[in-house]
Amino acid sequence: MRTRLLAFALVFALALVSLSLGQPAPTAFAQGGMMRTECKEDLTGKTITLHTFGDLSGPFAPITQPLAAGFADALKYYNANGGICGAAITLQQDDTAGRQEQTQSLYQRYRAFDPKPLMLLLYSSADAELLREQVADDEIPVFLFAGSTIGLYGEQADTPGWIFAGIPLYTDQFGAFCRWLGKAWTTDLGREGSPKVGHLSWEGAFGRSSETAETTAYCAAQGVEVVGGEYFLPTATDVTAQINNLVSKGANVLFTTSLASGTALIAKDLVTLGLEEEVLLSGVNWALDSSVGLLGQATFKPSGLPSTDNIYGIMPYIWWDEPTDGTKLVQEQFTANQRPLTARGISYLAGFGAIDTYIELITQTVNRVGYDNLSGAEVKKTFETFKYDALGGVFKYNFAENVRAQNSARIGRLTYARGADGMPIVVEVGGNKLLVPVVLPVTTEFETVPDLKPGGADVVN
Amino acid sequence: MLQVQNIEVVYSNVILVLRGISFEVKPGQIVALMGPNGAGKSTTLKAISGLLRGDNGEVTRGQIVWEDHAIHNRDADEVVRKGIVQVIEGRPLFRHLSVEENLSLGGIVYENGRHIRDDLERVYTYFPRLRDLRKRTSGYLSGGEGQMLVIGRALMAHPRLLMLDEPSLGLAPLLVAEIFEIVKEINRKEAVSILLVEQNARAALSIVHYGYVMENGRIVLDGSVDQLAANEDIKEFYLGLTQLGERKSYRDVKHYKRRKRWLG
């Protein structure tokens, strides 16, 4: 599995983006190679808990299980390297199985903990949407690894805003994709005519989050027509009918808001229908993940590469193979803990990064108000001006008064690791030969995504 | 061959149905159990065949011995495999299966059914009518044909003791006679002992070698067919004859209980 490419030939650390924090001139120190705010207080002997629950065993499991693995490995690593200013971090984690009923009852339990959670880490749009009002009542800020507009901003982009998203909103992601698509269609992609997008996503709050009136209008303004949407169940065996429906409406781009087997199924059926050249497959950030790349390897395009090769999408973070201190650290821990290749996806990075972010967040809060005054409300205050490059830039957060979601992203492309000869690298895992999925940036610069929440700055009327 | 020794049967742990029944079936014999409704005849058969369990009943005292082995409170399928087959009252058939399939099911337990073809032929010689009906779904058979089918099905298992529960129930007298003739023939040709439960005492007495009379969960009278046929009470209560051999007036029937001599 360790290949030339994965061995990080270019591990010489880039000069890290300096921590330009809103706080008055914080001094930085290195924790395990990452630069973070210096502690003003020594918390040795204390314990700080990170609270998180979400769907570990339902439809989101393919991404949340590596996420949980990332949590576990990061905790082990950071606790061995000083924790939060010396305080040990413990993890309170539970599974909702993707059931709202369970989410609700877990939340009721969590909010009654003594001390009350300083922050809640969630990773499902539906959970965030469900708990939005309640966390505001209870003054528990939420760090969300999903991009649900309603979850963050409510139906009419109103306050209260206790939820902060670690990735761009799905609406904004789709907008950013349209913006790029409109420009790149005839140039970079070398296609003819104009792009027409059909949404082909999972049924549910997550799947339906990117097709809104605002995104359709914004895309039209970018020269991209949205022709409609089809929403299939995660148990579907076949989506050829849905693809045919969209293609007969004129779609030459499919945009998917689904995970793992959902995206892989679409890619496969595009190849089945022989449309892999005609129709461009794209999706939100989760579509550009190893889980998709691994599942897509059962079907190959006539070109000899898996069906999931060349999926375009939003890439709001740095992928494993981009040589930075952060990815190097994660790769080391990943190897040390003997995680399987299936976990080498974005959610493992996210899990690792979330712990790193939490440490920084609490450190800043402690510096500002002192350990004894730690509370959800104070953590929220820190969040409101939070600027941090988690894992040395793998995740860049820059929240401001009205921006509660990560809002810069590149366009990326899911493909497979290639050797010097240009051939895909085949690795053997447990006797099975596999190609190693990688995500490559298509646009190199991080750009601010359009603001397409209801009433957002970039909404076209 | 079969010895029922002083058995007591209780249903649902509370209802005592048989209170010490003892009788015997010798090889090659046709034995009848007679008695009014509710005397416990069917329960006795079920106690032997193991079907009692399905009705939540149990042999609580005494034992049933078949060829020197105790067989009470065994599973029904095990008893069948030991050579005792009961033909349940009411001619229960697998109504959705064909006649031949019904017969085959009877044969499955015997010798892993290796001789099913031969056995079918054998049954068809006793009941030629079944041969014509063999593809027919058995749910559509008439009562007499159904009775033939259940007896035939029992024969398929090569029983050494065949227990027939009310074979004459609901059948026309001519058919009853026909069936009893066949039963007699089976007994002779196949060396099968037969335990017959019958309310139609006249028909029963025409073929049996020995008989027992049950009432209220006890055996009240027994004897060879001649002894029974000569018994005044049998004549009066089961054959419906007065001492003079005339048909009895209905007017006197209601007093019968007081006049039974064996009451006790």
Next chain:
Amino acid sequence: MSANIRPSGVFDTTYTQEMRINRTRFDQILSAGFLGVILLLPLLSRSGPFGIDLVQPGFIGTVERIAILMIAVQGLNLLVGYTGQITLGQAAFMAVGAYSTAILMRGGVSFWVALPLASLFSGVVGLIFGLPSLRVKGFYLAMATLAAQFIIPWLLRNPLAPLTNGSSPLPVPRADLFGQEISGLSLYYVLIIACLLAMIVARNLIRTRTGRAFVSIRDNDVAAELLGINVFAYKLRAFFVCAVFAGLAGGLLAIEARSISPDRFDLRTSIELLAMLIIGGAGFSQAPIFGVSVLAILRETLIPGITPTLQEWLPRLLPFVDSVNINAAIAPLIFGVVIIAFLIIEPRGLAYRWEIFKISWKLRPFSY
């Protein structure tokens, strides 16, 4: 399977006695005491007015949800336990109640008007899905209600999306009582009192002519028909009542959760409600108290309590188990095993056990 098991020595000599809910002094003291504890509970917690820290605040939330679920399970009890019909769609009827309440409140209707209207509407929907009981019963009817469990959320998600926000949750406005927002302590008492009222209504309903008709349908519908009971009409009535209770529970859930979504009312929720009823003892009016409490406490207190220990020990005992998986696996596993154990050991439920226990207590030292 009847609630009328009575210890020997307890006889009714007057009609009043016959009609009393608590037949014995023991029952009276017990139910009064139980109610007292429940009403005092929030006052003894950290968040209560006296600052006593006896009860974990989390437990108050558990009791609130127990109260809500008890209403839904009591509805189920009337249909399944007393009338003998099976439904796998109780959660869907809760959804109808919850959404109707929320939509009415968002339209400016007061909660106190919206809740009864929503319950009645839910009852009507229940009635519609009860219609197949004209032709089918038993297992086939269960399948019809299974269809309800899929069709109702589909309606909420798709054609009704303009009203319901589709797959996304629908925020519920705050309810108020005499101008005061219902939250915290007042929410607790509103839920407990609603639950209490629902229990009393159910208990009395069973004792009416309608209730006796229900039981007769359960025990032998053909005989009931022959007695002149319009079986179909009474079955529909049972469906209606069951769905009204579900709707009431749903409406209360809406103001408790403040946000509802179709996923909240899925098939597994229906199954859990049914499991609560069976564990409690279908056909006993106290069934919801036992069943809901056992399963809710199991889910919200016991399983989270033992999970960390298991996470540590299980991978050591079974090397193929990844500790990441334990979190997800443990709830269905324990839940399933507990319910299976109940079904095998005491299929008649805890309420039955309780009656037997009371009888043997009264008769001690004799066994019968």
Next chain:
Amino acid sequence: MDIFGQPGFAVLQGLITGVLTGGIYALIALGIVIINKASGVFNFAHGYMMLLGGLLFWTFFQNQQLAPIVAFALSGALLAILSTGVRYPATWTRGGRVAFISVAWAASGFILLQTDNLLLRAIVGTALGTALLGLLIERLTIRPLISQPLFTTVMMTLVVGEVLLGVTQLTWGSVERSLPIFATTNALGLPQAYPPIRIRDVLGGTVVIKTELLIAFGIAVAAFTGFVLFFRYTRLGLSMRATAENADLAQAVGLRVRAVLAVAWAIAGVLAALAATLHGSSTALAITLPGLALRVFPAVLLGGLESIGGAFVGGLVIGLAEKLGTVYFGSDVGEQLIPFVVLMIVLVVRPSGLFGEKRIERV
């Protein structure tokens, strides 16, 4: 060329994929019907048995050192149970049984330990494992419920599903797995699915037949033919039909009723694994798989609860209705609504289904 306003080739495509996926649905339905036919229990846990069976297949299909040993142990356990509980040939001697079991164990052990053919090993291992699973479920949860009310057994199978889900979670987690069984090896040495059959220029477009679905359909047809023959011509099949109709009577004529029920569950376990494997080979094995069985319930009722042929027809009809519904009304109607509307219609119009026995409990 349009058919009712939709492009003709798309409709044809919907028809073809509908029928082919219907084959998988039919297999799922068959597993449910067989249990129902033998014991009158509607198995709500079937979807979870599928999940476990599919993952078992995946495990054996992986080239792991552990798999053959596990499979060998499984076959031992299974045969041990068979030798005590399901002594089918009624008059076999103890010696004959022991000999048979030893030979069978040795043979399956040889296959599992020696062969390099992953598929063969996976098939044998999965069949043994899922049969054992079926036997265990029957023995531990269903048999103790004899003579309990209907909703107790309904509840029991629902809850057995929960337990199976927990076991699956614990052992395999919930990461999705691809299952490329109908595949050749491509230039890179990776398994590559057989290419689909493309028919160009039909009704204004290209119509595609997925090879793996076609194979799955073929296997489904073969399985159905096999079962129809099995029920018609074998003694065990005949015994199962008899037991289904009247268990007490079956026992009275000497059939080992409990053994027959156990065999039915074992068969259903194997069928569940088969359906899951075929479904998994066309998408992936995901923890959401049990949801698929829910969508097949309407197919079971449509065909009739006890009808083997009905399960086949029901599966095809639901598959077709879903795909054509998707073509005409979109997938939110086609996949999420239509099966259950069909269910309601069946219940109101013809509760016994198309081919079910008419001893339905009517009011």
